[in-house]
Amino acid sequence: MKKYSTLLSLLLLLIISLPAKAQEMASDMRSNGKIYVVVFVLATIFAGIFAFLLYLERKIKKLETKK
Structure with missing residues (x-):
């Protein structure tokens, strides 16, 4: 303990x-001045995640309407 x-x-x-x-x-x-690089990298990562989620949402919606 x-x-x-x-x-x-x-x-x-x-x-x-x-x-x-x-x-x-x-x-x-x-x-x-490196904080701007950090902010840019984080914004790029979040934008990529957001774009991927939108892509998945459209793909799922297409599969749902296909059935």
Whole structure:
């Protein structure tokens, strides 16, 4: 039981410290201008997922009307 509580407390400390590190990393990226690259990559990924979902929806609709 002690092993699990130690692991849980370590995980909790890691989760608590992540926002501070993320904020520091974001400010570094903003100052270097790399944040725009990150935003562009994320937007491209989300656009690809959205396009794929639209494609699947049309394909499913076509199969439903075929029956």
